[in-house]
Amino acid sequence: MAILETRALNKWFGGLHVTGGVDFALQRGEIHCLIGPNGAGKSTLFRLILGEHLPTSGQILYEGNDITKAKSFERIRRGISVKFQVPGIFKALSVRQNLQIALQHHCPPAELDGEIDRLLEFLKLTEARHQLAGNLSHGQKQWLEIGMAVGLKPRLLLLDEPTAGMTPDETAATGEMVQALNRDGVTVLAVEHDMAFVRQIAHKVTVLHFGKIFAQGTINEIVADERVAAIYLGDATHA
Template sequence: MTAILETRGLDKHFGGLHVTNGVDFSLSDGEIHCLIGPNGAGKSTFFRLLIGEYTPERGQVLYRGEDITALKPFERVRRGLSVKFQVPGIFPGLTVSHNLEIALQHHLEGSSLGAEIRRLLAFLNLADSAGERAGTLSHGQKQWLEIGMAISLKPRLLLLDEPTAGMSPAETFATGEMVQALNRDGVAILAIEHDMAFVRQIAQRVTVLHVGRIFAQGTTDEIVANEAVAAIYLGETEAPRRTEDA
């Protein structure tokens, strides 16, 4: 399949630490791909390189065949790449509906705006909370609201940074169903995740990062059965200390 996102020889240093080391990565258009790895693997740095928060020392980031390495985050968003961070960036003092309205207001108006807000509320399981202040939502509901804000621009590619962190098993499963529904609508998804039940639920392919390099790739079953992957998670494979988590 055609790649919607690629990195070629991506390098990032912090002082003397080689945090991302020559990463060649490819995400197919229409794919759900999970990125996993032990703490210090370089996942967060790689994620920030993809969204434009960090600039690599070497290498390229390509989106739909275009070199976007030098583009700012908002320029990447305009091209169809959207992001949901681990900590929800919602407006806690505003209602759930108003949060979605802010995300949509430059793209829709009038009855079309109202109809899209209602559609998103239903999709996010938040219809009953539409008039509540966003700050009163449960942790999982806040995560869902930010997913709604991230998809309001109808992206081609959605990047998720630990979307199920702090969720209950039921909330995690519901989030997986949302991700799969988005994918059926044509959205490619890259998720950094630690919850292997969630990875099993959604991932079509999995990439394991370790000490800034791609350590393994394959289906979820292949990765779970990989003894070398199990070893780095259990601490049997020694890794240098890092200042960047991932």
């Protein structure tokens, strides 16, 4: 059963048709990656799903309910959470305080400290718990924001290039975190450029090109598709 669907989703910015009639379904329990060359419309589709942009036409359904016109905060209340490419953490607060802010409205007070400790361990940030968030390494900042998104107890987690700027070891560790969250019942939709990360986590991959779905399948099917290779090399024409 699909947890998220878009139906004939279109977005125009002036005369620019950025999202072109996208019919997309994300199955419950899936880790699904959106890939494509720069300018393919990945970020716009992502922001339409989150509610940062409203579509020009079409529908967005979450758990069978029409959320096309819902505000971003309403979507978060329904169980959608997001981690953006640039970490949106509170740099002047400690790591632990950041997690406390994320968790405090979603966790009983008596369980809050234990839940923060559990999340710190999951994020590999226990030793850094008293550090100011602004002093963390880039990879640690990314992990902290993932933790803040997870603290909202989402059923659907949106990840916008979660491994951007990470080392290979950090990227692999992030993949393990995503897989663990998925095993706990979180459905994941990730926009990503790092194909090693996509190969590590993705159950299914969707390729966007010129704002439309160009190909879908497993990572092995996508890698073997000569048409996909062509658009990354700039050889495909607008169809």
